[in-house]
Amino acid sequence: MSPTDLENYPRPGVTVDLAALTVVGVTSPSPQLSVLVQERTDPEPGLALPGGFMRERWTVDRTVADVLERKVGITVARDIPIRLLRVFDDPDRDERTWAISLAHAASLPENALAGAHGTLVPIGTDGSMPFDEPLLFDHDQIVCAAVESLRERYEFRHRYADTLPDPDGFLTEPFTLLQLRRVHESVIAQKLHKDNFARRMSNYLEPVLHDNGDPVLAENLRGRPAALYRRATTTPT
Known part of the structure; x- marks a missing residue:
């Protein structure tokens, strides 16, 4: 041609x-x-x-x-x-x-x-x-x-499938588990079970710590002080 x-x-x-x-x-x-x-x-x-x-x-x-x-x-x-x-x-x-x-x-x-x-x-x-x-x-x-x-x-589609914490990065570090769960809920338009969500996220988060090893707590939030987290630098294989 x-x-x-x-x-x-x-x-x-x-x-x-x-x-x-x-x-x-x-x-x-x-x-x-x-x-x-x-x-x-x-x-x-x-x-x-x-x-x-x-x-x-x-x-x-x-x-x-x-x-x-x-x-x-x-x-x-x-x-x-x-x-x-x-x-x-x-x-x-x-x-x-x-x-x-x-x-x-x-x-x-x-x-x-x-x-x-x-x-x-x-x-x-x-x-x-x-x-x-x-x-x-x-x-x-x-x-x-x-x-x-x-x-x-x-979404958590399968029991053993990896769903990373806020994979598209809408939420700036550090954040609480509640804030993280609310972001996931806003994206998928569904409520998530609090404990199940925390368990699924636990391997992919690390707490923010003070120099003495104590967890850093969020300030100016209602309710009990909540620990702050960041995405883990290493994830399980």
Whole structure:
């Protein structure tokens, strides 16, 4: 096939759409899994995820970085993974043109989204959002896919399967076991048994200690003083 023959094949526009997830009020009694949405006027007024078309000869990674910096207005630390969810390719997903989306998700601590362009909105137990109208394009489906992927990393699916403490890093160290459990509950939208959770997490946490070996206790919290923990530097094999 010659290069000129390739011109006979139509080419879709390629976009990168990003579900930026966070837990709002991460140390509060009621943390809430949320996603960043933005107001749009094109192709019609409504809310959508931040996104953008790939420019000529750009890579996907460069386009993701451009969406974060230009559309969201933040710079993300290198150690925060940006995960490809899947391709959304309904030919009618964008009324302006034939476009496919390489949908991505990013889990960010709430302070990383300070000053971001847009609004953080809570996500329901079924992955939906509290709007009368759906997001533009197929962005509701992208949010659902992002939440499903996130929950797989936080749920206790099997008795002996490893579920790490807050694997996406919403919660800054140090933290109490109660704070950690509430973050997991906010992500999976289910209550967890206190003792079972502590037992499943115990091999992956280490207490914060004073120089004399006594545990450091959280201050300014209601109830009995609680020990502070950090993620263990070594985990069992």
